[in-house]
Amino acid sequence: MEEHNIQPENKAADELISADSNTTTDNGKKKPENKWIRRIKRLIPGAAAIKFAREHWKLTCVIVAIGLGTAYAITKMVYNTATSFEIVRDERIDITPAEIRSIEEIGEWEFLSVNMEELVDTTKKGFFTGTSTLARIYKGTVRIGIDMRECKDGWLTTQGDTLRASLPAIKVLDKNFIDEANTRSFYEDGSWTGNDKERMYQKARRMMLQKGFSAQNRKKAEETAREQLTKFFRSFGYNNVELTFGK
Amino acid sequence: MSNFVKTIFALSLVLLASCGKNEESKPATEDARDSIPQLILRVSQSSKLYTSEYQVHKIITHDDVVKLNGSFFAKKFSMKLPLADRKIAIPIDVSLKGYVDMSTFSENNIRKMPNGKITVILPEPHIIVSGSKVDHNGIKQYVSFSRSNFTDEEMSNFEQQGMASIIESIPELGIIESTRDGAARIIIPMLVKMGYKEEDITVEFPQQYMGDALIGILEGNTMKLKK
Incomplete structure (x- = not known):
């Protein structure tokens, strides 16, 4: 069997073979390349592209510049067209009519008003729910005065x-x-029924009534009533005005 | 093994016995925490003659729809998200009262004629919200399974909006005319008892407040009128 031993015929061919082969040369001596480096090079993607870029670097620069310019133009176009998304909810109530349930003629004369705010809270405990708390701030005005419809016949004499x-x-x-309707919810934890809120309302009402219609305020209202009604009747020319209030 | 089964069975019984419905749980303890007695207290002396009262009923409704709004390449779109709806209806009752402020009433408000006629000029009427009540047991809410129930804060917000809409409609209710009529109905019998004849008594209001073109100015919960 003949041995095929290809020998380079000239120096140029020799150099080409050296460049292509997996050997390194050092001072003319051929050094075999590490097989692991050869395997890693095969795994790197685009190794051929990198080799091409090294060899044709001017063309590579032109291609990269065109690519960057195109990407910038696309980004600007997308940005200017304002692509956006948002989730919205309308928290306004619907427009519904108000119904007048009753119209009443009254004759109440107010002499003292007490504007109040009360913070009322309540708690409840459940086995699975733990401790639940609800706190609300109630607003109200206790108006103190007399109801002229309660005047008896002959209440006014001259x-x-x-x-x-x-x-x-x-x-x-x-x-x-x-x-x-203007109550403010201060703190809420857990679920609460209409009965719970009704109890809180009644509690707030009792507390406001106790503080607003105190003995001191009643006395103050009666003093103001005397002062205002005396002034009112004197306007009609009566110099002596005698007022008595029921108990 | 039998001991293990018995133990598990006993623990299950104990667990079941501890369970209970929310409504049957311990009622709200009113004395568990003491409320702050008073946050704000303002006492005002006054002389206000209330002559008419309107009871107004309103059902506040709100349809909570979640929408996805946006634009895609300059094309706007809006679409409702499915299975994300909530609705609520809150009935409220509001009491409106009309009054005349008698604190500035003086001799200047009275004109006496030599022929025995008398004219009383009363101040312009005002309207207030004397109270409001929410029917908590009448509140109805319909909530999709993917949403949570309406919170107390959300409901309070809706109630305030409803109150605001009632106050805006006050000038159209006719309560101003009722207040004027009512004031005359209180004053005239008083003057009759003072010795004047009913046909000689006239109750007037300032000229600029007569007529239909009245605009209400809301100050707090009081509606004051101007032309």
């Missing part, structure tokens, strides 16, 4: 320049004086 008036007792003019 004699010369003296006027005598027997007026009803000073009392709280509104049964529901809390403005519950």
